[in-house]
Amino acid sequence: MSTLLEVSGVSVTFDGFRAINNLSFQIGPAEMRAIIGPNGAGKTTFMDIVTGKTRPDEGRVLWGEKSQSLTRMSEAKIAQAGIGRKFQRPTVFEDQSVFDNLAMALRKPRGPLAVLWYRPARADAERVHELAAEIGLSDQLSRKSGELSHGQKQWLEIGMLLAQEPRLLLVDEPAAGMTHEEREHTTALLVEAAKTRAVVVVEHDMEFVRRLNCKVTVLHEGAVLAEGSLDHVTANQQVIDVYLGR
């Protein structure tokens, strides 16, 4: 299987504290992966590294067929290359309508001049409506996104991710604070997305991870502790000790 993203031997130190320690990770072009691990294991920091927010002290982060190095690219360039990210807290533009949030995320030229001259084509509006239907926000398009419920904001953010048409989606704790039904909807969205692209989901909730039905990577103290099916890793004694046993 070819790899879309290859992280190898990456380490990051914050003020002497090693948050990521010689971490290696690979994912293919149309694969779902769950990352679990206790609080402070370095899951968010891992996403920060891939998306260019945090620069690793050592190691390589290679992307795509051409094995492009991401460690020197700006956040915007990395996003343009096809990596989308959903944050732990829902971050949508609360002051703007759901429609505008989605329209902003649509895959279009990103430079200031191109954006200045951009006028929405019919196809773009249709795409926004399509996405809204997918995330269940069709009748909320003209509302300010700040008025949405917590779960709706999470979906809007996932919708914005899909609008970007990324090849890799990094999703940080999407189910946090969601009701049971909301979780099911979210699972369905992610599973659907993973049919055509790579999706990495960080999640605490074991039930949620089980429903994703995918390979699991367990992080602990900034390194990979175990990798495999959920049943495989939950049977691992080390994993039970650091994470499940608590």
Next chain:
Amino acid sequence: MRTSYFVRNPSVVIFLAVLLLFTLGVTALSDGAGNGAISTSFIKTLGKTLCLCLIAVAMDLIWGYTGILSLGHFAFFGLGGYMVGMWLMYERTRDIVITSLANAPIPPTEQEVVDAIGTQIFGVVGSSEFPLVWAFADSLVLQLALVVLVPGLLALVFGWLAFRSRVTGVYLSILTQAMTLALALYLFQNDSGLRGNNGLSGLQNLPGVSAPQSVVSLWFFWASALALGLGYMLASWVVSGKFGSVIRGIRDDEARVRFLGYPVEAFKLFVFVLTAVLAGIAGALYYPQAGIINPAEVAPIASIYLAVWVAIGGRGRLYGAVIGAAFVSLISTWFTGGQVPSVNLLGYRVDWVEWWQVILGLSFVLVTLFAPKGIGGLVDLVTGRLAPNRHGADYGPDQGALMEEEGRK
């Protein structure tokens, strides 16, 4: 396409209509073209106010929409004024020199004329040589180009350095204050080439024009109104579409915009330069009406006042900025003009010239704390009553969405 733009932005139509009516009304009451109810000096005050409204629109773009609290835009305003002032002063002095040398027994050579102009202009700073920065002072076209180029280039270089290093928030504000302070200090020096603290003067006289000030003041008034109208339309066009979405996104959460793939720094730089150019144009129209420009005009406090106007008027909406600048600068003129009678308050004499500053400072604090939408927020009260929900402030879940859909049709 055009009509739909105006339909979608009714406030632009209303603004332009009000501006047009105001311009016509003032013209009809002016000394130069009307019944003389408004004095020429007040025409100049109104014209200058329009220029201040234009720089307030620029300030709203950079601060209210993009979230960059620049406290240095008066540097660009002043530079625009200096650029046009150099031509005005040069040509005006040239006229005077030629008239005075006309009676000389031998007709003066070109070099003698230039030398005489130099002596006239730079005598106050003990020099008679033309500094390099005056190289194009004899060309109106070039100096007008510099009105746009000099502020634009300064903003480009400054903005590039600041944004590239990801300087944001209060640090950026301080940096812009440092920029305008540095410019003021430089201009204060006698060997800056721009006459030190004397500045440039006599700018109200248009070279080669014999029309009286009552008429010239109207020309500038009209030009200022036109510039404000065009600047307003440009600004509202910039903020209306996806560009507006992106810069408001930068204001609210710039990291998120970055992860959407937008080069945030390039957007900031674009808006910074655009607003610097608008400020430069506003300054170039302002100072011929003021008649004089000196380095004190670009002192740090001037840019802080600009932020106060926009805050009081209501940032994040263009007409708010205009209302704030017009309202505050006009009352300011009134209070500091010394015509307002002092008040005796329990034996203490309240002198408005000084106390006005206190009131202004106090209202800034009060507006920031209790009415963050500023005067422009009053518009919401009115439109909110006519068509609730249009501004999305506080409506119920599902009902509201419906009303807003209806409002669009």
